[in-house]
Every structure is written in structure tokens, then in C-alpha cells.
Amino acid sequence: MSISLRQLRYFVATAELGQISQAAIDLSISQSAVTTAIKELERIVGANLFLRTPSGMDLTMAGREFLSHAYEILKKVDEATHLNVVSSAVEGTLAIAATYTVIGYFLPQHIERLRRLFPKLELQLFELKRESIEEGLLTNRYDMAVLLTSNILNPALTTEKLMSSTRRLWVPAQHPLLQRDSVGFREIAEEPYIMLTVDEAAHSSLKYWSTSTYQPRVILRTSSVEAVRSLVANGQGVAILSDMVHRPWSLEGRRIETINVRDPVPAMDVGLAWRRGADFTPPMQALRSYFQQTFHLPGVRDASFTTP
Structure with a gap:
């Protein structure tokens, strides 16, 4: 049995969102369709791609390796369907x-x-x-x-x-704020905050925080996105960063979730x-x-x- 692009997209959505229900909402399909696609993939691959836990779907070692291949396949398909027609003779x-x-x-x-x-x-x-x-x-x-x-x-x-690229709140897996559909500056201000400084990120952040009566409780300023990623994933703080730099896993293999911010935060x-x-x-x-x-x-x- 061959693997379909549909199965890959359902798998990636589940891996990134951590829950079949959220993946189904994001893809505008039924939960049963996502569940079936993942079971089919696991049968074809011959390994469990996820650990089913009360809090959601966690990737196994095989799942993480398969995710990197899925990203590469979907990227190549996207390239093939968005061919550039400008003359290649440009020099x-x-x-x-x-x-x-x-x-x-x-x-x-x-x-x-x-x-x-x-x-x-x-x-x-x-x-x-x-x-x-x-x-x-x-x-x-x-x-x-x-x-x-x-x-x-x-x-x-x-x-x-x-x-x-939308900016959202980054939190570690199983953080209490994940119980909410969105959070505001008031709730975020109660958390330890990791402030990214590279590319004027701190300046941009303080601009939208300045419109609020609340201020972030900054415990560290760093120019390293990977430092923010690891600190958030390990429960040391939260951060508001863009989807473009978000990855669902830290270097240590810990999960990073995102939550919509209901107060005005520019993209x-x-x-x-x-x-x-x-x-x-x-x-x-x-x-x-x-x-x-x-x-x-x-x-x-x-x-x-x-x-x-």
C-alpha cells in the first residue's frame, strides 16, 4: 500500500497541533478521518508514530524521524506545484x-x-x-x-x-493556559517571560505591550531563538513569537505549544x-x-x- 499526500498532511497537522481534535478542526475534516489516516500510516511504516496520552498525541522516535521525511516530501510537492515561469536565462x-x-x-x-x-x-x-x-x-x-x-x-x-506571520504565545506542553482558547496580556504578565532581542524583537514586543496596562515579567533577554525555544519547552517561561520561527519541538525533544493572544499583537x-x-x-x-x-x-x- 502506498502513502498518500492526504495521509502525510493529516499526520503533520496532528504532530504540530498535538491533538487529533485540533488537527481535524485545522483541516476542516472529521476526527475519524485523521485517526484512520494515522492508523494507515502506522501500518504501512510498521511502527507506532504517536504515543496516545490523556493530554494528546506525542511523537515517538519513529514519529519524529517520519515527520522530517514528511516535511521534505510536502515541500517538494509544493515546489512542483508552484513552478516559476520567469526565464531561466537571466544572468x-x-x-x-x-x-x-x-x-x-x-x-x-x-x-x-x-x-x-x-x-x-x-x-x-x-x-x-x-x-x-x-x-x-x-x-x-x-x-x-x-x-x-x-x-x-x-x-x-x-x-x-x-x-x-502571526505572533502567538509559546508555552510548554501541559501548561495550564492551554485550557483556554486564547489568553490576554493580563494572564501572560503573571508568567515568567523570555524576551527575544534579535532583529529588534524586544522593541517590537514592548511597542504592543505599551498599549496595555500590564507588562511582561521578563526573567531573561536573549538573542538566541533556540535558547527561547529550550527555556519555554522546559517550563522556565513563556514568550510571544511568530509562527515563522515556531517549531513544535525543542532540541531536547520537548514539545512547545502555541496559544492565540486576544489582545492586539501585530503580525x-x-x-x-x-x-x-x-x-x-x-x-x-x-x-x-x-x-x-x-x-x-x-x-x-x-x-x-x-x-x-
């Missing part, structure tokens, strides 16, 4: 600047695809802070940037949002930036068109290259 050099979060959690798969789609295009990557990126774009040191556009205020730059916007009025070269247009097609944005052009 030249493109200097791309990116911030820490973007280069770590957003860009790698796109860089891989771009290099396969445009084999004659040399991509030069630079990891920098936002201020250095803005200065580099204005002085033509970099052609374009991929960064958190929600942090850019410089009117001399043009930005184009590609995606918005983290990721997108492109370039110097306002810049003449687009074919490599610049190829990059922009690739992302426009990938994220189904308006203004997609096929093989022709024109100045915006």
Missing part, C-alpha cells in the same frame, strides 16, 4: 542583504530554488542588522533586501510585503526592500517575480523584464 550578480531571522527561518529554501531556477545568476548573501541594510541599499552596496518590512520606516526605501511582516526609484536590473526583476509568484502577489510578469 549576472545579485547582492541580497537579509536580517538574522529571515536568513535563518525564511530564505534557505528560496535560495535553493532560485539557484536551481536561475543557474546563471550569482546570488551574493549578506547577513546584517536592519540599519546596515538600509544604509547599504541607499548607497547601492546591495541590490535588494529580504527582511522584516514591519521594522522599516525609511521613506527613501520601497518595500513589498510577501507574507505576515511579523516579511518582504522585499530596495532603494526608491532604483532602475531594476534583470536579476532584480527575476528575484521580485519569483517571490510574487511564490506568494501569489499581484503584478507577476512572465519572461519579460521591465522597470517597475
Whole structure:
């Protein structure tokens, strides 16, 4: 019996959400369909993929290994169904600047695809802070940037949002707050808080906390997303971070859950930036068109290259 994409998607949803009922809601299907798909997968694989516990579904060792394969298969299918039609004959050099979060959690798969789609295009990557990126774009040191556009205020730059990543509360498995559908700043302020500082995350966080009468009880500030992940997973505190950097497991294999925040918390916007009025070269247009097609944005052009 062969494995279907439907089974893989049901398995991934259950692994990420930790409960068959939540996976069914997220997928808009019945719980029995999810249960059946998982049982079929376990029969095909010949191993238990989950441990059934009173609190939900925990991945076994085999389940974690299978999850990594499932992610890879679904990623390849997504690539195959979102083929880029911009001419692969584009050649030249493109200097791309990116911030820490973007280069770590957003860009790698796109860089891989771009290099396969445009084999004659040399991509030069630079990891920098936002201020250095803005200065580099204005002085033509970099052609374009991929960064958190929600942090850019410089009117001399043009930005184009590609995606918005919702920010949610991260908590360890079986945390009491998981009994609620959503939480507010009042409940979060009662918990020890881990404050991420990289990519102006602390500044962004304090902006939305400042609209509230409550303040986070910060016990640690760190520039490491992995440190936040491990501390939260091990019950040392909670954090509000975006879905883009969320992973359901820490390095130690402990689960990290997310909860919706009902108080206003802006999403983290990721997108492109370039110097306002810049003449687009074919490599610049190829990059922009690739992302426009990938994220189904308006203004997609096929093989022709024109100045915006």
C-alpha cells in the first residue's frame, strides 16, 4: 500500500497541533478521518508514530524521524506545484542583504530554488542588522533586501510585503493556559517571560505591550531563538513569537505549544526592500517575480523584464 499526500498532511497537522481534535478542526475534516489516516500510516511504516496520552498525541522516535521525511516530501510537492515561469536565462550578480531571522527561518529554501531556477545568476548573501541594510541599499552596496518590512520606516526605501506571520504565545506542553482558547496580556504578565532581542524583537514586543496596562515579567533577554525555544519547552517561561520561527519541538525533544493572544499583537511582516526609484536590473526583476509568484502577489510578469 502506498502513502498518500492526504495521509502525510493529516499526520503533520496532528504532530504540530498535538491533538487529533485540533488537527481535524485545522483541516476542516472529521476526527475519524485523521485517526484512520494515522492508523494507515502506522501500518504501512510498521511502527507506532504517536504515543496516545490523556493530554494528546506525542511523537515517538519513529514519529519524529517520519515527520522530517514528511516535511521534505510536502515541500517538494509544493515546489512542483508552484513552478516559476520567469526565464531561466537571466544572468549576472545579485547582492541580497537579509536580517538574522529571515536568513535563518525564511530564505534557505528560496535560495535553493532560485539557484536551481536561475543557474546563471550569482546570488551574493549578506547577513546584517536592519540599519546596515538600509544604509547599504541607499548607497547601492546591495541590490535588494529580504527582511522584516514591519521594522522599516525609511521613506527613501520601497518595500513589498510577501507574507505576515502571526505572533502567538509559546508555552510548554501541559501548561495550564492551554485550557483556554486564547489568553490576554493580563494572564501572560503573571508568567515568567523570555524576551527575544534579535532583529529588534524586544522593541517590537514592548511597542504592543505599551498599549496595555500590564507588562511582561521578563526573567531573561536573549538573542538566541533556540535558547527561547529550550527555556519555554522546559517550563522556565513563556514568550510571544511568530509562527515563522515556531517549531513544535525543542532540541531536547520537548514539545512547545502555541496559544492565540486576544489582545492586539501585530503580525511579523516579511518582504522585499530596495532603494526608491532604483532602475531594476534583470536579476532584480527575476528575484521580485519569483517571490510574487511564490506568494501569489499581484503584478507577476512572465519572461519579460521591465522597470517597475
